[in-house]
Amino acid sequence: MATTSPPPPTMSAVLVREFGDSSRMNVEHVTVPEVTSNTHVLVKVLCAGVNPVDTYIRTGTYAIKPTLPYTPGKDGAGIVASVGKDIEESDLKVGDHVYIDGPSSGTLAQFCLCDRSAVFKIDDGVPFDQAACLGVPSSTAYRALFTRCRIESGESVLIHGAAGACGTVCVQLAKRHGCVVYGTASTEEGRKCALQAGCKAVSAHDDLGSLNGVVFDVAIEMLANATIADTIQHLAPGARVGVVGNRGLADGVNMRDLMSREACVMGVMLGKSTAADRLETNKAIQSALQDTSLKPVVGASFEGLQKAGEAHDEVIAKRACTYGRVVVHVEQ
CATH class of the missing domain: 3.40.50.720 (NAD(P)-binding Rossmann-like Domain)
Structure with missing residues (x-):
């Protein structure tokens, strides 16, 4: 594993211990996920996106039911904190800015574990809240x-x-x-x-x-x-x-x-996307970001993991903002 700044042993993360409404989402101190695979990437999450489907999963009524307890969130953006030993520095290195699409652990946390195939580099000039609008x-x-x-x-x-x-x-x-x-x-x-x-x-x-x-x-x-x-x-x-x-x-x-x-x-x-579909999709998204024809739209923003429940409510009710992506800024 290559790293220049080891992550701390513990972190703050949103945990859902039983299915239900947004009040079931609580911030707890948990162990930072370990890079145990040669193709793992640990990302320091700075912003997390919220999807309507995240709320359906949380209620326990969706077809997909994660094992409890779990941390919600499938999208986010941040900085690479650690990488597995099979990942070449020319491909992805500690300190790179990235967005996340389909992590191994939830993005409503200070750190998120991903496979290399779920992490995509962005230019340093792309704001993290905009990058968190990508993914799903x-x-x-x-x-x-x-x-x-x-x-x-x-x-x-x-x-x-x-x-x-x-x-x-x-x-x-x-x-x-x-x-x-x-x-x-x-x-x-x-x-x-x-x-x-x-x-x-x-x-x-x-x-x-x-x-x-x-x-x-x-x-x-x-x-x-x-x-x-x-x-x-x-x-x-x-x-x-x-x-x-x-x-x-x-x-x-x-x-x-x-x-x-x-x-x-x-x-x-x-x-239903295949691995080839995901690769094609994210290459196209990265290209559109680079030529600035794609500028993700941030809607309602929530500061801190403590506001994650409110963000879940907002993505359905749209009381604060009727356009763009609901984003949670993750405090570090």
């Missing part, structure tokens, strides 16, 4: 647009929920690819955010008709049960719809409307 949102956006819907330059693309963590990345990646991007958002501040991200025009979720008769070659649904019925009415022939999120049955969907357009609705599940 950016990987989901890429999978929806490129792996599943296979967008092409020049196509018209609709992003429902264009102001959210995944939505803002969708907008920027689709525009970078040469698409004409439209969006929806629920609030005025959200619509302003979506326009700044690169949308040509933005409407309320239930007002696609205000987009002057545009039909869409591709549509990305963040809450399909609420919006897909109307989306179908505005699809071009042969359109593709990617369903990223859904919380119930979709009322008002007439399958004949899909038949007449020969349109396709497909699910998008990040968990």
Whole structure:
């Protein structure tokens, strides 16, 4: 193991000891994870991103149930603290700035253990809170647009929920690819955010008709049960719809409307990604960061691990901010 500044023996981390609401999240002192594998990386976490799915897992009602107790968090950003002996210094070294996508331990902690395949270098000039907006949102956006819907330059693309963590990345990646991007958002501040991200025009979720008769070659649904019925009415022939999120049955969907357009609705599940998918995705994300066509949008920020429960509540309720990513700044 190569290291220039050994991590301390203990750290602060959020632990969930029983499933339930956000009050089950408590900060405790625990042992810092050890680099026991030759391909392990220990990251000093400075910012952690919060996903809606993190809250579903915490309740114990999601299909994936971690062994209790566990530390939540699948995304984050920080500084490499230690690396396994098989990792070449030319590849990744102590002190490098990185973002995390799929760690071995949770990111709501002062240190996080990862396999090398889950750690991606960023330029030193990228703020850590912006880098913590990557991971699940950016990987989901890429999978929806490129792996599943296979967008092409020049196509018209609709992003429902264009102001959210995944939505803002969708907008920027689709525009970078040469698409004409439209969006929806629920609030005025959200619509302003979506326009700044690169949308040509933005409407309320239930007002696609205000987009002057545009039909869409591709549509990305963040809450399909609420919006897909109307989306179908505005699809071009042969359109593709990617369903990223859904919380119930979709009322008002007439399958004949899909038949007449020969349109396709497909699910998008990040968990189905292969190792090759992950590598392709994060290479593309790193490239977009480097050419500044991707600028992650930070929404509500919470200072300190003690605020992690509030951050979990915010990612669902959106009381403090209706756009961007919910981020927790991890005190060191």
